Amino acid sequence: MKLINAALLGTTLAISNLALADDYAIDTKGAHASVNFKINHLGYSWVIGRFDSFKGSFSYDGNQPSAFRVSIDTKSVNSNHAERDKHIRGEDFLEVSTYPEATFNSTSYKAKDDTSGTLYGDFTLRGVTKPIAIEVQKIGEGKDPWGGERVGFAGSTTVTMKEFGIPMDLGPQSAEVQIDLHVEGIKL
Numbered sequence: 001m002k003l004i005n006a007a008l009l010g011t012t013l014a015i016s017n018l019a020l021a022d023d024y025a026i027d028t029k030g031a032h033a034s035v036n037f038k039i040n041h042l043g044y045s046w047v048i049g050r051f052d053s054f055k056g057s058f059s060y061d062g063n064q065p066s067a068f069r070v071s072i073d074t075k076s077v078n079s080n081h082a083e084r085d086k087h088i089r090g091e092d093f094l095e096v097s098t099y100p101e102a103t104f105n106s107t108s109y110k111a112k113d114d115t116s117g118t119l120y121g122d123f124t125l126r127g128v129t130k131p132i133a134i135e136v137q138k139i140g141e142g143k144d145p146w147g148g149e150r151v152g153f154a155g156s157t158t159v160t161m162k163e164f165g166i167p168m169d170l171g172p173q174s175a176e177v178q179i180d181l182h183v184e185g186i187k188l
Contacts, residue, residue: 021061024151024185026070028055032152032184035072043173049079049088058106058185060151065136068106068119070181075100092168093161099126107131114138119155125164132157134181149187156180 026033035051053076058068074096077088089096106121115138123132134155141151158176161168169175 021059021066022149023059023067023188024057025188026054026056026058027150027184027186028053030184034180034182035070036180036182038178038180039176040173042170047079047084049077049085052076052078056104056183057188058183060141060185063114064109064111064117065119065153066106066109068104068121070104072102073100074102093166095126102126104132104134109136123157123159125159126166128164130159130163132159139184144186150184151187152182152184154180154182 033054035054036049037051038046038048041047051072051074053073054070056068056070059066074094075089077085077094077096079085079088088094102123102125104121104123106119108120109117110120111117117136119134119136121132121134122129134157136153136155139152139154142149144150156178158178160176162175
């Protein structure tokens with residue numbers, strides 16, 4: 001009987017914790033969020049860029065983010081060089097005509113302390129879905145000047161291009177891409 005009561009209590013607490021989480025929309029309209037990337041160019045320099053169009057949401061219970069979802073318009077890649085962006089959109093890299101969207105859907109979060117942790121989830125790029133881990137840091141939270149509530153996070157992960165079916169090989173220095181997320185959520 002004690003085992004059944006403990007199981008019921010654990011289930012009740014898990015459900016009540018989910019009920020306490022608030023939903024947030026990522027503030028892309030106000031340009032208070034970004035999805036950036038950085039890749040080594042042949043061992044000589046860095047190509048830095050971003051995706052201009054994306055959307056997403058997450059839940060937050062005052063301790064940790066959960067149910068984190070991001071959808072990226074791959075056609076919106078912007079490395080500040082039109083010819084390079086055309087190449088990145090093509091078959092050698094993102095093949096945006098076939099794969100117009102990249103997504104991330106979280107599966108779990110492991111806190112390191114009160115303001116940092118690791119967000120685990122499934123990342124889909126170029127039609128390939130792989131589990132990734134994003135190192136997350138809470139930037140801050142509170143009321144905004146318009147009476148709303150906001151919370152912000154920054155996160156970073158590194159992915160290997162070949163694992164996501166990207167055929168272009170620029171050498172070993174350029175095999176990985178660092179992805180940085182800066183997210184400000186507005187409570188719904």
